[in-house]
Amino acid sequence: MNLSYFISKRISREQRSGFASTIHKIAIVSIGIGLGAAIVSFLIMKGFQETIQNKIYGFNGHLLITKLTPSNSVDEEPMDFHIDAYDHPEQYPYIRHMQEYAHKTGLVKTEDEVLGVVFKGVGKSFDQKAFRENLVAGEFIDFPDSSHSNQVVISQIIADKLRAKVGDFIIVHFFQNPPRFRKLKIAGIYETNLSEYFDSKVILGDIRLIARLNDWAEGVSGGLEVFVYDPEHAEEAREVLAESTDFDMRIDLISERYQQVFEWLGLVNRQVVILLCIILTVVCVNMISIVLILVMERTQMIGMLKALGGNDRLVRSIFIYQGFSLVIKGLFLGNLIGLGLCSLQYYFKIAKLNPHDYYMSFVPISWHWETVGMLNLLTLMVVTAVLIIPTEVIVRIRPIKAIRFD
Template sequence: MNLELFIAKRIHFGKGGEIQKVSPPAIRIATIGVALGLSVMILAVAIVIGFKKEIRDKIIGFNSHIQISTFDNNLSYETHPISISTQQKDSLIQYPEIKHVETFATKPGILKTDDSFMGIALKGVSTDYDWSFFKNSLKEGTLPQISDSLISDEIIISQYIADKLHLSTHDNILCYFVQENIRARKFKISGIYQTNFTDYDKFFIIGDEKQIQKLNGWEKDQHSGIEIQLYSFNDLDRLTDELYFKFLNQTDAYGENYYVKSIKDQNPQLFSWLDLLDLNVWVILILMSIVAGFTMISGLLIIILERTNMIGVLKALGASNLSIRKVFLYVAVFLVGKGLLWGNVIGLGLCAIQYYFKIIKLDPEIYYITSVPISLNITYIILLNIASMAISLLMLLGPSYLVSLIRPAKSIKFE
């Protein structure tokens, strides 16, 4: 029989007149401190992970995980073509990490109405394009109908562009492309999307890639590049390096070199900003751990001082300091465990409320999203619980040495 555990249970779960009035408040304060600390940590991790995922998904939705294009220092959307063969696409899709492969082309232009105009970038896509991102972001209308044979004049524009130019679905609009000979194309707006990611919403329109190929005089196998979607973002860096060396010494049918770049390479500032959010999470986790730890220390000290008489009796009966310390550390485990239980209930409950009801709203002009995002990762939740328990108990090792300072002769008479 574990004597220390038995005594700890009697102290923590005991009922009756022997329990003094000081224990319940001390226990409640310690439990509340741990519960609040863990609930705040769960919220912080869920919100930051959710926010990073939302922003990252929007960036990837416009640009995919990895792009293969020609090696060109030109930073505009007026690109040089590169030839992509069917065999190359087939070889890429054989990678287990790759979910989808698609070609694209981009070209800057100017949308003009009777009383206004706006600079835009036309992103041309083909029949193999994955429309899932824009399908989920579509506010009204339909997606463009693109075929292998006919050139489609349908496009989708963002709500931002629609508001600025006072456009709606089924409207026709002229788009001017500045090149050696300025050319104009009449497009029909089939749908309007809204991602709230203003950096892209304010100039991206999506249409048929064949429009750009015809404007630029490209062949059917020439594109601005190829986009690669992955199953997991965690494979991004490794696979980018692998594909970079695979295409390093290859040239296309027209002698152009291939250049592989990840979404991080295309948007370094945005991803650096997202990485900075991790620092905020660590600060919150450390502060909450300290707060929870100190409330537990104060609670344990109060319980030890309250049980001075009992400690003296145990020492008089031959109990060692180590044995008595174990008793109070078991009590601490019960307190921390109860606090963690309530912390999980509160933290996960608040996360569920925000996830389903979107109570806390955000300004999309600033945060790119309309409400506080929530993303729960069961692994992180388990690690938070384990770390909270371990840190709390480590912080309690020092106060438990107070037991060794208590003398039986004086403590037995202590009231």
């Protein structure tokens, strides 16, 4: 049997009451609170990032393919969207789905309101599953086989301004020469809370309506939205597509188009990492203090062990085992605290947010078990490594003085 481990276990059993027991509990609680705070912070951060990214990607895809044009107009130049990657996406790595789209500006007029909007035309290929979580009322557009649909999906903000609801009709006046208008039925209402980008101006309709207004031929759109399996591989997907598309095509990353939002998410990530460093520092300082107290309390025992022939390594190992035991108990408590609080928020939505400021109505939780495992491993490694520092005091303890120590 390992002698250091055996002595450590005996000491722990003897210290179940009194001052040493209190010190042990303080160590366990400090590690538990620190790890719990780190788990909550990282899972909330992941939730923020994924919620906002999914809203943006669900509305636009991960990449946009458009025709090169010197104009900055919202209305795109027409392009033939039946490229090889659209017809055979399974032959291209990273690409999950492609769908055509087009934009056209206009005005929505009611008896009391006039509102400028961007009409986004989509087709049957539109990924309704990715967008459906944004629907708050009604259904998505029903695309007929013979002609274009007269249904639209508007945002909650636009619906409130127009005092409209599902089933009502709105008249959209499109900017072109000569001007044209269409009477369209509200099929559904969406809400992403990204009002400055989508909700305040974008309504969704049938792309065939835009094609008819623009006198486009069949198989023509304003661009293509590309979905990849993993957003981290969007850049690789762009390189693959660049090799197979014509020179007059432009391929943009959505993360670059909405750079301000993604930079904000990166800033949140850095802040959480800084918080983790602060937590680990506090936990490590606490553990150094606690082990020093334990060493001072057992000075006579250290002197006796050295007098009986025990070397410094043996004696130091005793306190490292003690500290390691406290760390394991602290990790268990930390997981209980962190995962317990996250579970309460995930299932009961206790903490609410202002959606106009945070783009969501409650604090999101995203279950990333690899992140939880990484936090546990990092805390275990850092705090255990730090235990070596206070045990350096043992090297300077002399047996005779230690035995007399009171």
